[in-house]
Amino acid sequence: MSGIVNKFSEERSLHPLTLVYNGIKSSPPLLISLYLAFVQNDKSEWMYSIILIILFFGILPSIILNFIYFKFKITDKEIYIQSGIIAKKNRVIPISKVQNVNFSQNFFQKLLGISRVQIETAGDISAEGVLEFVSVANADEISKIIKYYQSNVDVLGINPTLIEKEHRIDSADGKLFSMNLKDIFIYGALRFRPVFLFFGFWLYSFLQQFSFFNLYFEDVFTSNMKNLQDLNVFYLTLLVTLSIIAIFFISWILDIIWTINTFYGFNLINEKNKLITSGGLLSKQTQTIPFKKIQQISIVTNFLKEHLDYYSLRFYTAGFGLKAKGNDIAVPNAKLQLIYEVIDKIKQYRIPKYFLSISKKSIKRVFIRYLVLLIIFSIVLQYFSVYFWFLLLFSPFLYYFAFLNWKFRGYLFIDNTLYIKYGVIIRKINIIPIKKFQTLKIRETFFQRRLGLATLILDTAAVTLSAETLIRYIDIDVAEKLFDEISENFNKQFNSAE
C-alpha cells in the first residue's frame, strides 16, 4: 500500500495523452494552413507553404520537447517541478505552504481521461504549481498524498489506507449543499443573463437561413417590398415582434443549457479549514475557499427572485491563486431558509430580520443626482436634435426610484459583525466580520456635508470592487458613533485574540 505514497517520490513525467491533447489544441492553425496550402494554393502563393513548414516544424517538436523536459516529483517535504526546453525552470513548493489542490477538466480532457492539477499556495501567485496533465487517478492520488504529508509531517510510518479512510469520511460528512437537476433548471431559468441575448441573436440569424418558421412572413415581406405603396404594417410589426420573442426565447433556453452544463451535480463540501465546490457536466470544476481567506459573505437576489424566495450565497475572498476572481458562488440558488442553514453551519451569524434605515435626506440627494444626470443626458440628445423636454417627464419616476433606493438600504452592527443591505433591482445583504476590515473611513463629500450626511467605508481585502462594504447616506453623528463603536470593538476583539 505504501506504493501510492512512494509512487511520486521518483521523478515522473506527465500523462502521455498530454501530447494528444496539446496536439488537438494547437491543430486549428495547422489545419487552416494545411487547407490554405493544398486546397486554395495557387502556385504563386508559396507563402502558405512556408507558414505550414514553420508551424509543422515549430509546434510539433515544441509539444514533444516540452513533454519530455517536464518532470515533477513529490517528496515528504517539497514538490519539485522542472520545466523548460531552453530556459530551464525549477520550482520548489514546500508541502507545508500548499493551501489547496484544485482539479479541472474540460470536455476534451474528460474524453481523454486526463486532468489539470493546480497546486495553490498562500497568497504568493508566483509560487504556484500547475501540472498539465496527469491522469484522473493520479490527480486524486496527488491530492491525497499532499494531504497526508501535511497531516503527518514528522511521522515516519506510512499508512496510506489511513488517508483514504479519512478522505472518504471528510467528503461524506461535510456536505453542506447539493443541487439536483430540477434546482439547476430553475436557477438557469431565472438567470436572464444579458450576454446570452447576443448568443440568442446569433443563433436566430443562423437558423433563419433554413427558413423553417418564417417562410410565410418572408413571403409577405418580399411581396410588400415590391409594392412599397401598400406595405402591410400589421404583418411587418408581427414579424418583428415574433423575431424578438424568438430571440429572447432562444437566449433563455441557451442560458438554461449553459447553467446546467456549469452546475450539473453541484456540491458544497465543508472540509476542515475550507469549503470546496465542485460541479459541471462537460467540463468539471473544483474550487476551494479557505475559511481564513473569506472577507465577506453576501446573500444575493433580485426583485423577481425575491418574490419566488430564491437567493444565492457568495463568498468574497482575499486575492490568491491565478484566478483571483475573489468572488465564489457557494450556493447558486436556494430558498432563504436553506441559505441560513448553510451559513449557520459555516459560522454562526444571526442574520437580522430588521435593519436600521439610512437618513431620509438621502432621497433628496439621490434624486438630485439622478436629475442632474438626466439633464446632462438630455442636453447631449438635444445637441443631436432630439426633443429633450419630453425626457424630463420621467423625473417623477426618478423620485420614486430614489425613494426605493432609500427603502432598500439598511445596516446593522451587532455581535462584531456589520450587516449591510442595499439594492433595488439586484438586492444584497453583505455580512462583514469587523475583524476583517483593513481601514475604516468616514467620507463626507461637499454635497453630503451640506445635508449633514456621511458615508462609512469599511475597506476589506476582498479583491473585487463589487464587494460593496460601505454605508451610504447616514447622518454624520450616527456615522461617527458607529465609527467609534466599530473601532472600539475591533480593538477589544484583536487584543483578546492575542
Next chain:
Amino acid sequence: MYKLDPSIKTVWTINFILKTFFYTVVLFVADFMFVKGSYGDYEFPTGTASFIILIIGIIFSIIFPQLAYKYWSFDVRENEIFLVRGIFTRVKTLAPYSKIQHIDLQQSILDRMYHIAKLVLYTAGTRGADVVIPGLPLEYAEDLRDRLKDVTSVESL
C-alpha cells in the same frame, strides 16, 4: 491631534506651480501647432486657453496648500493611526496597526530640501487603502516608522 510640518505648504505650492507651468506649456504648444484657426465662428487669440489655465493654476497654488494644511491632521494612538483631511470631500481614516503590511518612507527632492518626509502605510485593502501622511519632519517620520515596525502583525487578513 497633530498638524503637519508647515513647510509642506511651500512644497505643495512649488509642486502646484511646476504642474501649472507644465500644462500651460503643453496647452500652448497644442494651441499653436494644431488648434490654431479652428475655433469656428468664435475667434480667440492663440494661447487663450493656456493663459486661463495659468491664472487658475496660480490662484489654486496660493489657496490650495493653505486650505489643505488647515484641514490636515493626524493622531497616533495606542492601537491605530487616525487621519482627517480634505477640502471639499472630507475623509477620516482609521488604520489599525495590526493591519499594516509594510511601511515606506518617501522623500522627493523638494522634501529633502525642506527636511520632511512622506510616510506610506500599506494595507491589504482594495479601494485605495494605502494610508499616506505627507509632510512629517524627517526625524519624527523615521521614529514613527521604527515604532510602527514593531507593532505591525503578520496575520493581517
